[in-house]
Amino acid sequence: MKHHVDVHVGKRVRHRRWVLGMTQQKLAEKVGIKFQQIQKYETGMNRISASRLWEIADALGTTIAFFFEGLETAPGENTNASDMPADILADREALELVRSYYAIPENQRRRLFELARVLSDAA
Numbered sequence: 001m002k003h004h005v006d007v008h009v010g011k012r013v014r015h016r017r018w019v020l021g022m023t024q025q026k027l028a029e030k031v032g033i034k035f036q037q038i039q040k041y042e043t044g045m046n047r048i049s050a051s052r053l054w055e056i057a058d059a060l061g062t063t064i065a066f067f068f069e070g071l072e073t074a075p076g077e078n079t080n081a082s083d084m085p086a087d088i089l090a091d092r093e094a095l096e097l098v099r100s101y102y103a104i105p106e107n108q109r110r111r112l113f114e115l116a117r118v119l120s121d122a123a
Helices: 004-020 024-029 035-043 050-060 065-066 092-103 106-122
Strands: none
Touching: 004 035, 004 065, 004 092, 024 035, 024 050, 035 065, 050 065
């Protein structure tokens, strides 16, 4: 049976890998395992040992703490009253939006940010 912590850590691995545009195969090569094991980690089917998590964090250029961010809330519980999911990175559309946002030149990005803020305040 999957433990919610293993599922959460696996999702964070998948999201970090996806944000970097890295394939499961490439991550597996960097860590020295088969891509099928990465699949099992990402779904929470297999637990990631401390040493393996260290290697994965290094390969993904992040800290170990990154994988545990957002675990303070119970599974399925929202973090605020705006009906935003507790794990916003679970939404592929949100990740694509963030990627696209950072691809915009900084001066235009700031203007877009201000527009989004005005629109959300008006909603």
